[in-house]
Each structure stands twice: as structure tokens, then as C-alpha cells.
Amino acid sequence: MTTMTKYIFITGGVISSLGKGIASASIGKILEARGLKVSLMKLDPYINVDPGTMNPYQHGEVYVTEDGSETDLDLGHYERFTRAEMTKFNNATTGQVYNAVISRERRGDYLGKTIQVIPHITGEIKDRIKKVAEVSLADIVLIEIGGTVGDIESLPFLEAARQFELDAGEKNVLYIHLTLVPYVKVADEIKTKPTQHSVQTLRQIGIQPDILICRTEKPLSDDIKEKISLFCNVRKEAVIESLDVASIYQVPSVFKGQILDEIILSHFGLISKPSDLKDWEKNVVERILSPKKTVQIAVVGKYIGLQDAYKSIYEAIIHGGIANQVKVEIKKVDSEDIERHGAEKMLKGVNAILVPGGFGSRGIEGKINAIGFARKNKIPFLGICLGMQCSVIDFSRSVCGLKGANSTEFKPKTKFAVISLLNEQKCIKDLGGTMRLGAYPCEIKKNTLASKIYQKNLISERHRHRYEFNNDFRKKLESKGLIFSGTYKKKDLVEIIELKNHPYFIAVQFHPEFKSKPDQAHPLFREFIRAAAEKR
Ligand code: GLN
Numbered sequence: 001m002t003t004m005t006k007y008i009f010i011t012g013g014v015i016s017s018l019g020k021g022i023a024s025a026s027i028g029k030i031l032e033a034r035g036l037k038v039s040l041m042k043l044d045p046y047i048n049v050d051p052g053t054m055n056p057y058q059h060g061e062v063y064v065t066e067d068g069s070e071t072d073l074d075l076g077h078y079e080r081f082t083r084a085e086m087t088k089f090n091n092a093t094t095g096q097v098y099n100a101v102i103s104r105e106r107r108g109d110y111l112g113k114t115i116q117v118i119p120h121i122t123g124e125i126k127d128r129i130k131k132v133a134e135v136s137l138a139d140i141v142l143i144e145i146g147g148t149v150g151d152i153e154s155l156p157f158l159e160a161a162r163q164f165e166l167d168a169g170e171k172n173v174l175y176i177h178l179t180l181v182p183y184v185k186v187a188d189e190i191k192t193k194p195t196q197h198s199v200q201t202l203r204q205i206g207i208q209p210d211i212l213i214c215r216t217e218k219p220l221s222d223d224i225k226e227k228i229s230l231f232c233n234v235r236k237e238a239v240i241e242s243l244d245v246a247s248i249y250q251v252p253s254v255f256k257g258q259i260l261d262e263i264i265l266s267h268f269g270l271i272s273k274p275s276d277l278k279d280w281e282k283n284v285v286e287r288i289l290s291p292k293k294t295v296q297i298a299v300v301g302k303y304i305g306l307q308d309a310y311k312s313i314y315e316a317i318i319h320g321g322i323a324n325q326v327k328v329e330i331k332k333v334d335s336e337d338i339e340r341h342g343a344e345k346m347l348k349g350v351n352a353i354l355v356p357g358g359f360g361s362r363g364i365e366g367k368i369n370a371i372g373f374a375r376k377n378k379i380p381f382l383g384i385c386l387g388m389q390c391s392v393i394d395f396s397r398s399v400c401g402l403k404g405a406n407s408t409e410f411k412p413k414t415k416f417a418v419i420s421l422l423n424e425q426k427c428i429k430d431l432g433g434t435m436r437l438g439a440y441p442c443e444i445k446k447n448t449l450a451s452k453i454y455q456k457n458l459i460s461e462r463h464r465h466r467y468e469f470n471n472d473f474r475k476k477l478e479s480k481g482l483i484f485s486g487t488y489k490k491k492d493l494v495e496i497i498e499l500k501n502h503p504y505f506i507a508v509q510f511h512p513e514f515k516s517k518p519d520q521a522h523p524l525f526r527e528f529i530r531a532a533a534e535k536r
Helices: 020-032 074-081 094-107 117-136 155-168 193-205 222-232 248-257 260-268 278-289 311-324 335-341 343-347 364-376 386-398 449-454 471-479 523-535
Strands: 006-012 038-044 091-093 140-145 173-180 211-216 239-243 293-301 326-334 352-355 381-384 417-420 436-444 458-465 482-488 493-499 505-508
Touching: 006 020, 006 155, 020 038, 020 074, 020 140, 020 173, 020 248, 020 260, 038 074, 038 117, 074 248, 074 311, 091 094, 094 117, 117 140, 117 155, 140 155, 155 173, 155 193, 173 193, 173 260, 193 211, 193 222, 211 222, 211 260, 222 239, 239 248, 248 260, 248 278, 278 311, 293 311, 293 335, 293 343, 293 364, 293 523, 311 326, 311 523, 326 335, 326 523, 335 343, 335 364, 343 364, 352 364, 352 386, 352 523, 364 381, 364 386, 381 386, 381 523, 386 417, 386 471, 386 493, 386 505, 436 449, 436 493, 449 482, 449 493, 449 505, 449 523, 471 482, 505 523
Parallel strands: 006 140, 006 173, 038 091, 038 140, 173 211, 211 239, 293 326, 293 352, 352 381, 381 505
Antiparallel strands: 436 458, 436 482, 482 493, 493 505
16 A cells, blocks of 8 residues: 555445435546546445446446446546546455455465455455555545445445554545435425434444535525534534536536535645636536537437436537537437337437447337438437447348348347357357457548548547447448448457438447546537537
8 A cells, every 4th residue: 555645435325326426526526626646436335246237227327447347337427527547446346345355265365264244355345445546546546435324235345444544544534425415395494314314324333424515405504514513523614515506517616615625635634736627617617507509419228217327428418518519408219119109200300319339129120210210311320339230230221122131139040140249259158247348449441420520540449349240241331332430450340330421420339428528528429419519
């Protein structure tokens, strides 16, 4: 462990979905604005080794890092808000922790000892936190603990957080607790009791929070802050109000406005340069709050009911809006509704259509129809991963006359398998961690839409898929006007396709949404929203 590193633990209380990930990322941001190097880490209490095998309805999006780890979507917030680069070390689950300890036990590394939660499981958790400090060389590591205080599952993580002070020294560790201070309408009152109870539970575990961040829909009066301070044993200025805001990208300014950065630095005894959030406030917040016009973007998927399932896609669309100073209104369209009611009815009037990634056959025909609708009506279209595969299917069937063309994922015995597995993949049996994952280079063909968008010949993008375009059909599709504008040369895999004579029709096998940032929209999204605004 580097002796200089400082550690901030962020826990959550009262209810889930308070925005712990965004709070953690925003704290990272205001510390970066003070010239410090930060890294962030998420500890997830579930037993899955990673979220890769979980249904998006269970867990939300799976965020993929450069090194090909399938991680919690909070890592997406960390990368969008800060300069920290996420790797496999930045997300640890109960499953991984036990896996590591049990493998060691089987090897006989523990020399006959009884293996217990304390000290072995908590020791493994602490080692993983120290590893982040070691590989990131950060001044401050922020560790977000998933779940809500009081859950059985998160106890070993909280115990490790408590012990951490003994390892790193009291002055080097800080505890922040995020809670809800609800407003009760019938009583017209703000209630502090849930926060008191949540802090009590934390103190029973042995953790006294240094800072409370209070999520609230009404401003907290001085009296309320005093009361929280007294009952929770937290200094009044360290009771931070986190009012609902229009955009998540305003949260760093909300925290900075209450000198949260200063409170943290003075706890650690760190001296640093004055805060500089100017660029962020000008290039992100101000632009979000003063759009010139509104465009409507349809996202056609099958996990439409859950806000978190396409998190990075929605954020990247918002980034495209920021870059063009337009407000984006996202119309979430269930692809099965397109199957039921037709593309015309569901998509008429939208300024652009995006088909995101996905797995399994449910809703596929609806996506294919949506793409055909965008192609024929010259509506700007961006296809991502499964969205590219469906674009190939649409083009093969409708333009090349390959009736019944399909992906072997949905129809293993299809006559025209335009999307299929590579031979080398056919013997893989395990589902977890066996896809094409993480960053791969892609060469871009000159004089194409892709080269105009990227302004580069060689790019690198992140992947998460099993199936690929089947090169047996390349010539045929090319002869009918499909342009293969990006390939992974080493294996001759198709990465980008596009259409001629269309204002914006591009589809990619990779996931550009993972690399988009609010102040640096991904070029594919920036130009997509530009095309949508022009269409309008
Ligand atoms: N199901 C497709 C595949 O595995 C697409 C995956 C995705 O969209 N992420 O290749």
C-alpha cells in the first residue's frame, strides 16, 4: 500500500437508487478539479462473479472497460465524470472475492487454517482496494459500497471498510454516507428519522460517517441540518444537501457550492490548487441548460421499461445533444410494439432512430423493421452491436433478395447465415466472460462516412458480442451498395457498415457509447445528433 494514498468510502442508506454512483463520480470530479489524481472502485455485494451473465432487467447495463471486463454500470459514471480509467481492478463482487479465497484454500495456501469471513474475506476485500491504489497511483481512491446499509450481503464489505482505518491510518480514511431526507406531504415536513436510523446502523457496524450527503426534494433548513448533525454526530457543515437537479452533470457544482472538496481535503490535511470546474460548467452544464432546439430520437430496444438497461446509450445521446446544443428527447420504443403495430405507426415523426445492443430473439423482427423504415425514409440511423447485425439482416433480405437471411443466434439452421459464430468459437461452452470483449483496433476506409466522422484511419473501440458478420456474404452485399467502412484487419472482421445515398446510416459492431463523455461526445453520437437536428 502506498502510504500517501487517501481513501474515501461511500455507503448508502434508507433506500436504494439514491444515485450513489453519480455522487461518487461527482466527488471524484470536484477532487480532480483541485488538481488531484483520483480513482474509483465499486464493491458489489452479489455472488455473481461479474454482471455479464445477468439479465439487464436484473442489473441494468453491463459496462465494458478497455481491458474487456464486464462491470457494474457505475463504472460508466466514473469514466464519464472523471479522467480515471477503469480496469478489472475497479469492480469487485462477493463472487470474485470468495472465488479468490476458495481457490487459495484449495491450493493449500492457508496452511491448515480455518477460513473465515474475518479475517480472510475482509482481508481479500482490503487487498483489492489497495490494488486499485497501487495500479492507479491515485492520490485519492473512492470506494463505493453497493447496496444499502443494513443489508446482510454488504456486511463483509462494510467490515472491511471499518478495518481499513487500522491499516491506512485514521487521517487517511474518510467515510461518506448518502441518505434520503424525505418530505412528507401530509405533514408538510422534512423527516430526518430515516437518516438517523441509517447512521445508527452504520455506527453499530463500527463506522462513524464523517460526511452525510442528504438527497432531498426540498432545501434543508438550518434547523434540519443542525438536527441531523446532532443526532448523527456529524459536523453541521459536513451535512451536505443534495437537492434534485435537472441534469446529473450539475451534481459536481452542487457539491462544490457547499465546499465539499474543501471539507475532504482538510480532513486529509491535503493542500492543493483552487478548484477549477469552469470548463465543465461552461461546456457541459450551461449547454444542457440552454438548448437551441429539441430533437426526438427513438431508441428501439427490448429492455425499454428499465431506465438503467441502456444507461451509456442514453448518456451518449445526451452528450451528442450537448455537443450540438440541442435538447434530446428520447422516445423509448419497445421493438415488440413495432412487431404488433408496425414501424410507421411507432416511429413516424422521430428525427432519428437508434437500435442498441442486445441478446436473444425476442423483439428482433421489430428491430429489423425499424431499421428498414430508417433506411427507406432516409431517417438518420445509428446501429450498435446487435443493431449492426440487424442492419445486415435487413439489407440482405430487402435489398439483396436473400429471403429469410438471419443470424444463427436466432435461427441456427438459417439458409443465409449472414451473422454467425467464427469456427474457433463453436466449441466454447461457458457463458461467463467468453465473448469478444474490450478494446480492438479498427481500420477505417478512406472517403467513407466513417472516415468523415472519425477523421482518422485507425480507431479503437470496445466490444461485447459473440456473433460476427459472415464474410461469405461480403461481395454480394457490397455489390448491392452496402459499404464496409471499418474492419479489424488481423482477423478480417467487419466492424462498421454504412449506406450510400442516405443522410446518416451507419452501424457498428462495437459499443461507442462506453467512450462518450459529456464534454467530449463520441463522434458517432455527435454526428448522429447533428444529422437528427438537420433532419428536423
Ligand atoms: N447478441 C449479439 C452477439 O452476441 C449482439 C451482442 C450485443 O449487442 N452486445 O453477437
